[in-house]
Amino acid sequence: DTAVSQTPKYLVTQMGNDKSIKCEQNLGHDTMYWYKQDSKKFLKIMFSYNNKELIINETVPNRFSPKSPDKAHLNLHINSLELGDSAVYFCASSPRGRISGNTIYFGEGSWLTVV
Amino acid sequence: DQQVKQNSPSLSVQEGRISILNCDYTNSMFDYFLWYKKYPAEGPTFLISISSIKDKNEDGRFTVFLNKSAKHLSLHIVPSQPGDSAVYFCAASGGNYGQNFVFGPGTRLSVLP
Numbered sequence: 719d720t721a722v723s724q725t726p727k728y729l730v731t732q733m734g735n736d737k738s739i740k741c742e743q744n745l746g747h748d749t750m751y752w753y754k755q756d757s758k759k760f761l762k763i764m765f766s767y768n769n770k771e772l773i774i775n776e777t778v779p780n781r782f783s784p785k786s787p788d789k790a791h792l793n794l795h796i797n798s799l800e801l802g803d804s805a806v807y808f809c810a811s812s813p814r815g816r817i818s819g820n821t822i823y824f825g826e827g828s829w830l831t832v833v
Numbered sequence: 834d835q836q837v838k839q840n841s842p843s844l845s846v847q848e849g850r851i852s853i854l855n856c857d858y859t860n861s862m863f864d865y866f867l868w869y870k871k872y873p874a875e876g877p878t879f880l881i882s883i884s885s886i887k888d889k890n891e892d893g894r895f896t897v898f899l900n901k902s903a904k905h906l907s908l909h910i911v912p913s914q915p916g917d918s919a920v921y922f923c924a925a926s927g928g929n930y931g932q933n934f935v936f937g938p939g940t941r942l943s944v945l946p
Binding site: 759761763823829 | 865867869874875876877878879882920922924926933934935936938939
């Protein structure tokens with residue numbers, strides 16, 4: 719069983735389109751994250767939710783909107799896609815996000831290419 | 834402003850020898866450190882971690898050393914195996930970042946047979 723699963727794994731889309739990436743974790747964790755790995759391979763936090771509550775919202779364009787219907791799911795919706803949005807997006811989860819000492823577990827990534 | 838640095842983008846080691854991957858951090862509030870391994874087209878997988886109250890943690894072939902005064906940690910892999918070839922990310926959390934994990938840029942390790 720995949721602990722953190724995200725779909726789709728690969729997505730090629732045109733500029734200006736709206737797309738969503740879905741994420742689900744079956745680990746019973748309270749906290750979920752979206753990370754972006756850019757062209758320089760840096761892993762950067764975008765958003766974090768703790769039990770459906772937004773707790774981290776880094777400087778990300780408003781075109782990116784996370785949605786957490788329950789603590790096992792965190793979806794990422796991107797409006798008006800731009801070429802610079804091309805990247806790998808990783809979903810992740812951790813047991814108790816507000817306490818240090820946690821381990822974070824990643825999904826396999828979603829490769830987004832905007833053409 | 835990189836708070837977690839891995840100054841070696843790549844490292845090549847002969848099979849059977851020791852691999853040493855280094856990581857430096859700038860934020861003294863970090864109190865928990867992790868290493869992740871990443872193969873191409875896969876997500877990072879957790880390898881080993883260390884709390885700031887310790888200076889060493891060992892798990893099989895993997896040992897992480899922490900030098901708090903120098904704000905430096907290292908991952909030792911002994912003996913190195915070809916399957917260890919991957920990108921290794923150092924990560925830190927704690928303090929104001931308690932619910933966040935800050936990652937370094939990664940070091941690509943190649944273990945040569």
